[in-house]
Amino acid sequence: MIRLKNVVKTYADGEGRVYALDDVSLEVEKKDFTVILGPSGSGKSTLVNVMSGLDRCDMGRIFYDDADITKLKEKELVAFRRENVGFVFQAYYLLPDLNVENNIRMGANLVHNEDYDEIVEMLNIKDYLKRMPYQLSGGQQQRVSIARALAKKPKVLFCDEPTGALDETHGKQVLALLQKYQEANPVSIVMVTHNQGISAMANKVVRVNSGKIIEVSENDSVLSAAEVRWS
Ligand SMILES: Nc1ncnc2c1ncn2[C@@H]1O[C@H](COP(=O)(O)OP(=O)(O)OP(=O)(O)O)[C@@H](O)[C@H]1O
Numbered sequence: 116m117i118r119l120k121n122v123v124k125t126y127a128d129g130e131g132r133v134y135a136l137d138d139v140s141l142e143v144e145k146k147d148f149t150v151i152l153g154p155s156g157s158g159k160s161t162l163v164n165v166m167s168g169l170d171r172c173d174m175g176r177i178f179y180d181d182a183d184i185t186k187l188k189e190k191e192l193v194a195f196r197r198e199n200v201g202f203v204f205q206a207y208y209l210l211p212d213l214n215v216e217n218n219i220r221m222g223a224n225l226v227h228n229e230d231y232d233e234i235v236e237m238l239n240i241k242d243y244l245k246r247m248p249y250q251l252s253g254g255q256q257q258r259v260s261i262a263r264a265l266a267k268k269p270k271v272l273f274c275d276e277p278t279g280a281l282d283e284t285h286g287k288q289v290l291a292l293l294q295k296y297q298e299a300n301p302v303s304i305v306m307v308t309h310n311q312g313i314s315a316m317a318n319k320v321v322r323v324n325s326g327k328i329i330e331v332s333e334n335d336s337v338l339s340a341a342e343v344r345w346s
């Protein structure tokens with residue numbers, strides 16, 4: 116479904132350039148749960164940002180089925196993101212002046228999706244729809260940000276350290292909800308994490324170092340979120 120071919124992304128670094136992604140090729144299938152692991156600065160965030168069309172690469176091609184998103188003009192890229200991808204970040208990025216319900220509606224309204232009740236139910240946030248983000252715990256805020264991303268019914272959900280700010284209990288709750296949602300819906304999940312244990316939930320594990328993919332492995336059987344060894 117998603118294919119990256121020889122993708123390069125550099126940033127200016129004084130006189131020279133740093134290769135955040137150095138000739139990366141990768142495939143993600145429909146319904147894959149892909150985990151991206153690697154040390155700090157290895158290019159994980161750059162990889163998901165470029166892969167999702169949030170950022171542009173310098174060279175290479177990125178296909179969603181047969182469409183090459185590197186060829187899209189700015190407006191087309193915005194429309195592509197709106198219709199195809201959702202994001203969850205470590206810092207939840209909820210809009211502080213909107214209550215929970217309106218934060219979720221923002222995601223849903225983008226695609227005129229009125230039926231986000233099921234997502235609200237599943238993520239267990241029904242009781243605080245009227246609260247403001249600052250009145251929620253970290254785990255609750257992250258669940259709202261996931262609800263907002265899923266309310267768009269994305270084909271791919273990109274998560275960059277979604278449990279990075281959460282303790283084990285809340286982190287596993289969030290992961291369990293993502294796992295449950297994926298069982299019931301046709302969505303691919305691409306998740307960046309520092310937490311090695313989470314890779315046991317994924318059917319595909321991508322290891323990144325110095326802007327290169329050094330290993331892609333597949334798990335024949337996966338663990339549930341509750342079974343993950345937290346690290
Ligand atoms: N906007 C930017 N300007 C300049 N250099 C950048 C920029 N964003 C990332 N980099 C550099 O690109 C490389 C990859 O960064 P990236 O954020 O993708 O790493 P990461 O694997 O996500 O790290 P972390 O685990 O700390 O989040 C690093 O060397 C980083 O310093």
Ligand SMILES: [Mg+2]
Pocket residue numbers: 159160161275
């Ligand atoms: Mg990062």
